[in-house]
Amino acid sequence: MLKVENLYLRISNTDILRNLSIKVEKGEIVAIVGRNGAGKSSTFKSIVGIYKPAGGKIIMDDQDITGLPTHLRVRNGIGYVPEDMRIFPWLTARENIHLAAYLSRNLDRYEEIMEIILTIFPEIKQFLDREGFYLSGGEKKMLAIARSLATLPKYLLIDEALEGLAPIVVERFRDAIKMIKERGIGIVIAESNVLLATKTAERLYVLERGEIIFEGSSEQLLSNPEVMKILRGT
Ligand SMILES: Nc1ncnc2c1ncn2[C@@H]1O[C@H](COP(=O)(O)OP(=O)(O)OP(=O)(O)O)[C@@H](O)[C@H]1O
Ligand SMILES: [Mg+2]
Structure with a gap:
């Protein structure tokens, strides 16, 4: 607790x-x-x-x-997704995730981390090699949550979490949040x-x-x- x-x-x-x-x-x-x-x-x-x-x-x-x-x-x-997300604009989505795994000393579990992230947010596959600067607001939010998962939070x-998202996208994030919960x-x-x-x-x-x-x-x-x-x- x-x-x-x-x-x-x-x-x-x-x-x-x-x-x-x-x-x-x-x-x-x-x-x-x-x-x-x-x-x-x-x-x-x-x-x-x-x-x-x-x-x-x-x-x-x-x-x-x-x-x-x-x-x-x-x-x-403790994983933390700040209000303004703080995605590194000149790193790709993959590099943003990789950096979080590195800084939290979880690089040895990087493959497992990517598998977890892509199960929860398969959409991220489509923009893994795109720099943060070119992501939409919803994509940035997805990446910000994914990046926090790379620190393997309890x-x-x-x-x-849901502010500023279109109604259909809110549903998508709600499902993702439930999947994260189901991981304990x-x-x-x-x-x-x-x-x-x-x-x-x-x-x-x-x-x-x-x-x-x-x-x-x-x-x-x-x-x-x-x-x-x-x-x-x-
Ligand atoms: N570093 C700071 N210096 C001065 N005032 C601050 C600081 N951080 C927060 N505050 C003030 O504390 C109060 C609470 O701010 P906070 O950002 O926690 O609100 P919030 O509930 O997250 O609001 P929002 O829904 O707008 O994001 C506000 O009046 C804010 O101006
Ligand atoms: Mg706030």
Whole structure:
């Protein structure tokens, strides 16, 4: 289980996250939903160690990883797909994946990694030798998730997994996320679109101004008028 306990994040004297606790089991899909600026990306950046929280703990499989640098968190099993994807534009799709396998010290399992990736995203075969710069938004997102799989994560954080995708493509990504889950990986997605999130996740957290204000199933969330009102900003 990946557990975040009582996280506090302050940046320039502003509370960005307050007493935030979330958890995800292996093979579970959890979503963090919240309006723009609620703190979803900051939560992920704190979990991977890009931001240094003022308080709280991050525990992975009973190991306290709060003090570990980012590269060791990734090597220990936390995969991260940032909101802006960060695909290297002048490397091909294959090189982007290869580099992630190399940096996470998984090059000895490169063939197995490629097999996993191409089973989940067979579409990638068509653009393996194309440079990142020339990929579409959807292709970049696919590659970003594939690249994170090359680090052989136990837990995977996908920031805006479904945002900006055409409806038919959303379905495709949802299937891929389910295939990743079936490999026993615990997945956390961050979404500002509640409906996209409720159709994908088994359990959801609602984040509002840096605080968790709701935890429950899709049905519980959709039938909670107060929380839905906050999410709509009305
Ligand atoms: N490095 C930083 N310096 C200053 N403010 C920051 C920093 N990082 C985040 N914030 C602020 O923290 C708040 C939460 O930002 P965050 O990016 O986590 O929101 P989000 O929920 O991911 O929003 P979105 O849906 O727009 O991606 C925002 O008000 C943002 O401006
Ligand atoms: Mg964000």
